[in-house]
Amino acid sequence: MQTTWAYTSNYFVYSAMALFTISFIAHAFETAFAVRAPEAADSTQGNLLVKTLDFKRTEKTARIATAMMILGFLLLLAGVISRGISAHHVPWGNMYEFSITGALAFTGAYLAALRKYDLRWLGVFVSFSVLLTLGTAITLLYRNSAPLVPALKSTWLVIHVTAAIISGGVFLLANVVAASYLYLERVESRGPRPTWLQRVPSLDVLDQLSYRLVAFVFPLWTFAVIAGAIWAESAWGRYWGWDPKETWAFITWVAYAAYLHARVTVGWRGRRAAWLCIFAGSTFLFNYVYVNVWGTGKHTYSGL
Amino acid sequence: MSNQVEIPELGFIGLLRYAWRQLTSMRTALILLMMMGFGAIPGSLIPQRITNPIAVRDFITANPHLAQWYERLSLFDVYGSPWFSAIYILLFISLIGCVLPRSFEHYKAMRAQPPATPKNLSRLEEHQTFSGDDQALEKARKWFKANRFRIREEHDSISAEKGFLRETGNLLFHLSLILVLVGISFGSLFGMKGEAIVNVGERFINLPTSYDTLTFGKLTSENSLSPFEIKVDKFVAQYDPKTNAPKDYTAWVTVTDNGKTSKEIIKVNKPLTFGNTRVYLQANGYSPVVTVRDSEGNVALQGPVPFLPQDGNLRSIGAIKVPDAQPQVGFVGSFMPTNSRTPAQGAISIFPELLDPKLLFSIWKGDLGLDSGIPQSVYRLDTAKLTKVGLGSIKPGETFTYPEGSITLENVVPWINLQVVEDPGKKYALIGGILAVLGLLSSLYGRRRRIWIRVTTHGVEVAGLAKNGAPGLKTEIQNFVTAIKGEN
Numbered sequence: 001m002q003t004t005w006a007y008t009s010n011y012f013v014y015s016a017m018a019l020f021t022i023s024f025i026a027h028a029f030e031t032a033f034a035v036r037a038p039e040a041a042d043s044t045q046g047n048l049l050v051k052t053l054d055f056k057r058t059e060k061t062a063r064i065a066t067a068m069m070i071l072g073f074l075l076l077l078a079g080v081i082s083r084g085i086s087a088h089h090v091p092w093g094n095m096y097e098f099s100i101t102g103a104l105a106f107t108g109a110y111l112a113a114l115r116k117y118d119l120r121w122l123g124v125f126v127s128f129s130v131l132l133t134l135g136t137a138i139t140l141l142y143r144n145s146a147p148l149v150p151a152l153k154s155t156w157l158v159i160h161v162t163a164a165i166i167s168g169g170v171f172l173l174a175n176v177v178a179a180s181y182l183y184l185e186r187v188e189s190r191g192p193r194p195t196w197l198q199r200v201p202s203l204d205v206l207d208q209l210s211y212r213l214v215a216f217v218f219p220l221w222t223f224a225v226i227a228g229a230i231w232a233e234s235a236w237g238r239y240w241g242w243d244p245k246e247t248w249a250f251i252t253w254v255a256y257a258a259y260l261h262a263r264v265t266v267g268w269r270g271r272r273a274a275w276l277c278i279f280a281g282s283t284f285l286f287n288y289v290y291v292n293v294w295g296t297g298k299h300t301y302s303g304l
Numbered sequence: 305m306s307n308q309v310e311i312p313e314l315g316f317i318g319l320l321r322y323a324w325r326q327l328t329s330m331r332t333a334l335i336l337l338m339m340m341g342f343g344a345i346p347g348s349l350i351p352q353r354i355t356n357p358i359a360v361r362d363f364i365t366a367n368p369h370l371a372q373w374y375e376r377l378s379l380f381d382v383y384g385s386p387w388f389s390a391i392y393i394l395l396f397i398s399l400i401g402c403v404l405p406r407s408f409e410h411y412k413a414m415r416a417q418p419p420a421t422p423k424n425l426s427r428l429e430e431h432q433t434f435s436g437d438d439q440a441l442e443k444a445r446k447w448f449k450a451n452r453f454r455i456r457e458e459h460d461s462i463s464a465e466k467g468f469l470r471e472t473g474n475l476l477f478h479l480s481l482i483l484v485l486v487g488i489s490f491g492s493l494f495g496m497k498g499e500a501i502v503n504v505g506e507r508f509i510n511l512p513t514s515y516d517t518l519t520f521g522k523l524t525s526e527n528s529l530s531p532f533e534i535k536v537d538k539f540v541a542q543y544d545p546k547t548n549a550p551k552d553y554t555a556w557v558t559v560t561d562n563g564k565t566s567k568e569i570i571k572v573n574k575p576l577t578f579g580n581t582r583v584y585l586q587a588n589g590y591s592p593v594v595t596v597r598d599s600e601g602n603v604a605l606q607g608p609v610p611f612l613p614q615d616g617n618l619r620s621i622g623a624i625k626v627p628d629a630q631p632q633v634g635f636v637g638s639f640m641p642t643n644s645r646t647p648a649q650g651a652i653s654i655f656p657e658l659l660d661p662k663l664l665f666s667i668w669k670g671d672l673g674l675d676s677g678i679p680q681s682v683y684r685l686d687t688a689k690l691t692k693v694g695l696g697s698i699k700p701g702e703t704f705t706y707p708e709g710s711i712t713l714e715n716v717v718p719w720i721n722l723q724v725v726e727d728p729g730k731k732y733a734l735i736g737g738i739l740a741v742l743g744l745l746s747s748l749y750g751r752r753r754r755i756w757i758r759v760t761t762h763g764v765e766v767a768g769l770a771k772n773g774a775p776g777l778k779t780e781i782q783n784f785v786t787a788i789k790g791e792n
């Protein structure tokens with residue numbers, strides 16, 4: 001059933017994609033043009049030409065990039081809301097809706113973290129991956145807007161999925177930071193950083209940041225799992241039944257608990273911690289992709 | 305084995321103590337935690353008996369050899385398997401062994417005074433000196449009190465500490481995990497779960513004989529069922545006309561409990577509650593109401609016969625068994641709420657509501673095999689000792705006549721599947737879950753820190769220490785210093 005609201009939603013999503021594209025180009029520009037070619041003698045050391053970064057030159061571009069990202073976020077928000085209105089339910093009844101809402105959460109997590117940390121070095125990656133997600137959603141996963149089956153009509157579902165999507169956004173951000181750590185560590189082991197990587201914070205900061213992000217949302221994820229259990233109890237008569245989706249939510253929970261223990265009580269840092277963080281994040285992604293697409297069980301309600 | 309001298313020397317008690325220390329060490333806990341995560345994986349990839357018994361049966365038929373190995377490793381029942389249980393039992397012993405002693409220590413530490421002010425404050429974080437006199441101590445005491453620090457006063461210094469909530473929260477979190485586990489075990493030992501199909505217009509009485517399936521927890525007494533009755537007055541299922549997807553299910557019922565009668569509504573997300581027992585609306589289907597007569601016109605069977613839905617449009621199959629006819633008669637039936645035909649599939653249903661209902665059947669006579677003692681599915685006919693005598697189809701109000709008698713489709717009533725679950729442990733699991741989140745919040749967001757101030761003839765000295773590198777100490781000390789330096 002395709003209503004005006006559903007069409008409106010699609011326009012919003014398309015315009016958001018346009019803005020994310022501009023944001024991506026601006027971020028890429030900024031990254032490229034902050035590199036200042038050596039001009040004067042002061043930038044030569046011996047015979048070696050040393051390139052430096054000059055963010056003053058590109059500050060304007062960087063601001064445009066972030067502004068576009070914020071506008072894209074708002075348009076996507078409008079798209080997600082109008083999609084919800086068109087279907088008369090919260091917009092995560094199928095994979096298409098889940099993807100656009102997930103993209104919204106990821107952008108939101110990035111923008112929220114941006115208020116506290118200067119993460120603009122991540123902007124290229126964030127805008128690109130959001131574009132990719134939205135593109136896949138629109139082209140491969142699109143389904144007409146449809147009403148929810150009765151079991152999904154529940155306040156607890158809204159609470160559960162909201163908490164899960166927000167946690168997912170932050171977990172993914174932590175994963176991206178941990179992956180940057182691993183990449184940068186390899187680069188540094190071979191010598192000094194190339195110019196374009198100089199703006200990325202030090203390894204220590206990245207290491208701390210991914211931990212902070214995980215520690216920040218772990219309670220929310222715990223809450224999401226509990227809210228899911230409360231919902232399952234009222235819909236299916238049991239609060240836990242080892243359905244594949246539940247099982248993977250549990251695995252993700254245990255993996256992050258192991259990560260927090262490894263850091264806080266055993267003292268893991270650096271590479272090992274980053275790998276564990278990425279592993280834990282992958283269990284979250286796996287749950288989303290594998291269980292929704294190929295899995296069986298009560299949660300595969302979506303017709304994709 | 306003569307070269308293994310170390311272990312015998314420990315002695316039996318020593319060995320036990322050594323094993324206990326190993327088990328309750330953080331490294332072991334971490335390994336167990338990871339093992340639990342990895343151990344849960346196969347259960348989501350291999351079909352499980354508790355969630356999908358049919359898939360397990362199909363898997364065994366398709367891969368008999370592999371299935372044997374799976375069976376040996378309990379891979380069709382991972383979450384009840386000895387090895388999975390071993391992991392979580394060890395984990396929780398380890399948890400108790402680690403958390404209980406820490407709780408006592410923490411309790412003692414909370415009641416004790418903060419440690420004395422260190423001699424050399426300049427080695428600590430955020431060390432500052434400025435001029436001032438004994439008045440500074442007085443102001444500091446006020447500031448600490450106002451900011452709810454615990455303090456220890458000495459003649460020239462104050463040692464203040466705050467942020468015990470972090471450790472309290474951490475301990476609360478781990479203790480509540482134990483509570484969750486206790487709740488889960490309690491529920492599975494003392495609970496029960498059953499399902500019953502009830503036709504609209506009929507009454508369900510909560511007795512073991514009313515159930516189609518019923519399982520009790522290991523320690524549940526079988527006559528513990530609470531004595532309620534539910535009469536199903538009406539059931540309405542709404543479907544989306546474009547997608548055929550269900551939109552809403554509602555059952556109107558009359559409940560009799562402890563002599564009191566009331567009208568209630570059951571929906572998919574709104575079960576009925578009787579103490580620890582809840583009644584869920586779990587599935588629905590149709591029961592053709594038939595009258596079967598013998599060749600002389602005597603009624604041999606009359607009433608609704610539940611049929612099992614096979615797809616989203618409620619194409620249903622079932623068996624009508626007439627043991628009282630001479631000879632015995634049985635029908636293998638398909639019921640279509642909205643009948644249609646395609647060349648490829650034959651009869652199908654194209655909508656789940658009763659728009660154009662039709663019952664199609666084959667007629668069999670002979671021995672139904674009901675006296676053999678082997679339990680039979682009520683939805684299938686055992687045709688081993690039967691012979692087929694005809695085929696037919698009828699709509700409501702129609703009668704089909706065959707040499708041995710006739711069958712009339714009077715009308716069609718919906719049935720609902722009531723799932724009755726008693727779980728006396730779930731409230732503990734829920735309380736545990738809530739406490740766990742609260743504990744986590746104060747553990748992960750809490751900051752434990754100390755601040756010291758000392759006044760000497762040289763002036764005032766201030767320093768601090770943040771445990772676990774908690775952020776924000778700098779700002780806090782800045783506020784503290786501003787407060788002390790502030791107007792008199």
Ligand code: HEM
Pocket residue numbers: 215218253254257258260261264265328329330333337395396397398399400402403474478481744747748
């Ligand atoms: C044998 C079992 C366990 C033991 C002995 C244990 C012990 C500990 C200890 C000693 C800490 C220290 C915290 C600190 O120093 O601040 C801790 C933290 C923590 N534990 Fe456990 N734990 C166990 C099981 C679990 C489980 C099953 C979970 C959840 C899945 C869990 C989640 C956490 C979390 C989230 C923290 C906080 C980490 C942080 O402060 O960043 N623990 N645990």
